Amino acid sequence: MNAGLLWQSFIQQLEKIDFEGKIRLLRRYPRRRLALIAALVIFLFYVLSRSSSSTTPSQNHQCVLDQIKYWDAEIEDYNAGVDSYSVNFVGNGHFGVDSNGYLRFASNNSRVLDVETDFVPGVSSVIENQEEIGTAHLTDFFNGISRKIQCTVVDGECACVIVSFYAHRTRPNVLVQDIKVVNPTKSTIRLRAERPAVSSQWKQSKSGDAVVSMRTFNTPSFNVSVAVKREETLRFICVVAQKESKLEQTDLSSEVIEKFSTVRSLTTLDSEHKDGWKKLHSTFFSLVPSKAPDAINGDRVNATKYIILSHTKALTLEVGVPQETVKILELSARRNELCYSGHSTLLYPSRLWQDWSTPDDLNTIAGLWLLTLEKRGCSNVLKTGAVGVAQAFVQSLAAASFHDSHLEIGLDAGDLHREMSFGGIPIGSATGTVGNVAVYIKINEENRPYFLVSSTAQLYACDAGCLDVPFTLGTTAIKIPVKVTKPITSLLYIATNRKHLEQLKSAIHVSEVGAAPAHEEDLLELHRSGTGGGLPTSFWVMLVLVLIVFHLFLAKLLWSEWRKGDMTPYNPYLRSRYSYVRPH
Known part of the structure; x- marks a missing residue:
């Protein structure tokens, strides 16, 4: 007998009992047992409602x-x-x-x-x-x-x-x-x-x-x-x-x-x-999915990028554009000082991450992003069209900005509680060799973030403060620790010239430098599961098993009580009869 028939039969038997019988029935059971029966009734209602509300897709x-x-x-x-x-x-x-x-x-x-x-x-x-x-x-x-x-x-x-x-x-x-x-x-x-x-x-x-x-x-x-x-x-x-x-x-x-x-x-x-769109995606950004409330995930990032690029001309990729014009635009893009200046745009809630349901919504999103990138120092990069827009978009997410021929990653160490990666950002002077850099942010077993950095050409990098000897970058990723300074500076510096970073060491003035603190386990769990609890998974598995066993026992108890019918332990007629024949 399934749960629905059992519940229907129970209701029918209950309706046959008169009001006084129902009162005696309530008095017959202790409060704890009544509470258990009530819990079972609620559980049955929940199961039945879930089964009735679940629908299969049409053909x-x-x-x-x-x-x-x-x-x-x-x-x-x-x-x-x-x-x-x-x-x-x-x-x-x-x-x-x-x-x-x-x-x-x-x-x-x-x-x-x-x-x-x-x-x-x-x-x-x-x-x-x-x-x-x-x-x-x-x-x-x-x-x-x-x-x-x-x-x-x-x-x-x-x-x-x-x-x-x-x-x-x-x-x-x-x-x-x-x-x-x-x-x-x-x-x-x-x-x-x-x-x-x-x-x-x-x-x-x-x-x-x-x-x-x-x-x-x-x-x-x-x-x-x-x-x-x-x-x-x-x-x-x-x-x-x-x-x-x-x-x-x-x-x-x-x-x-x-x-x-x-x-x-x-x-x-x-x-x-397709080749044209592939070139636009050579500058990329990705991050590990998060179940935390109001978290930005890859679906919204890529959809927003698509919206912006669909409203932008790809001037350096289009058929019929003279090569002289393309070279002028590319040289203009290499004069990229101060692009991007400001905090990371990977913040939510924000007007930049609006939902879209109408064409006007798309216009608002694309217009607001292009205005933000332009006013944050990326006007020269945007002149190249969609290629420059894609680059500036990625730089804004990573808070990556160009200053005096080097790239700074200005993310806050406290925000590196999600693994992410970005790359395809060209680094080089207007006349020198250009290398594309790729940066991966990982979290080790101690919940501390670190960088994995590689490049298509020989580049150089140093961590916060640039106090250590610069790292030499190539096609093989180099592990670079994440450090924090007082006062706060950028977490990573990348340039085409080693001497430039050595000189930068004397221009960055900090009083303290130390390893980035480990993230709280509850915060990482919030992104992994959507809840910030610190209890292990095995605890929840055991709790579910205990609840299942408990409800099976409760169902068996209710079934046994129902099968007994009117064989009650309390019967006024039998009690008076037994008291009459009892010897005094």
Whole structure:
């Protein structure tokens, strides 16, 4: 008999007892036993409510989950986000497409794509004759692709449509949409695709003395049939260009047609886009997941980085940008003194780490970050576009700033209670050799933090105060202790020149230098489990086992009492009878 039937039977037996019988029943049991029975009743209610509230996903939603499994590795590494962790937006700084499907541009002197048009460049699609469809959104932060997954059950199998969008990272006028139909069923799937309605009014403009009338016509809808056990992919390419004051309408149209003819035949379109995003991620930041309240984790960091870069032009990576312009921008970025000045942006709560649900939220987040980085000394780095923005973003998280040709890591030793890593930050003068540095922050068995530092070229590093002989950095990571000074100085200094650090030793004036204190075990446990308790795991395991045994015993006791029926130890009739025959 399960818990539900046992509880129902118990209630039925209890209802058969009159009011006086219930009073006698209460008096019959000691208070401690009544308390145990009450605990069991509460436990049964809890189990029943949990079992009734737990629901299994629908078949359509299960189909969606099966498709999402192809990106499990990216999701686990926080390189992709699903649904509430996704960002329903694509952009390359020149244009974007928001969650409503509208094309967006940047207004004059705006840092973000804040102008919403009423033009929908995408193609909508739906499986015909299917009313119930499971849907999910997935954003690939690493490759700059937004996906919408739609699935339905046909003949007991999953038929899915996966719509992918990306604004090309290195070709600033290209928007690509792929519609992939997966049909493993025994029936032919019909897909209806159409362009949303757009303005069809005649518009007039002047070209000299001539009046030119133009009209935009809707693209008719069309159907696609996908045969049994087949997959089909449809690709739609849209070329976007803005009208400048110097160009006439006819010149702009010719430009768009020419670019469309060029990209439609390219077989490297996808690889160029992914390579562009890969270069943006050469400057990286990651940290160990934390379950502490209000902690920033990799999902929010990577999503926020994606939002910022989607609103920023990649000027040094784009096709068609003259090499002379690229060199000027890169030299400007090397004049990076005082970028980034300030405390780490890895603080929460903060206006920098807002949630997003609308296109305006994305504009606010991107605009606030770009303004913060600019005002914190990174204006020269930001001029290179998305490459410089990615670098400044990582420096702000690590409180890493350039001063007189060396890099300082200004994190507070008390904040190093989570293991993290960052790298890809170029170090070097405007004319000298540049090396990219990578820094890993670890915690040893004594709960003390330390650095593991490596570089792609020969660099030099010293710890807080620079009182010891500088370390020589290379491709093999070097362990450097974390020290604290009085007054407080940066924890780590990295430069291209050993002599520079030796001279820096005389310029850093401190009165005390010592090893960073060990972190409290409760604080580390708070990040690991979300609770700050110091009790060992074995204690909680034993407690759970004891509770299980206790409740089993309690259930057996209640069952035995219920089986006894009315064989009560107290019966007034029998007592009077026995007292009558008792000898005096």
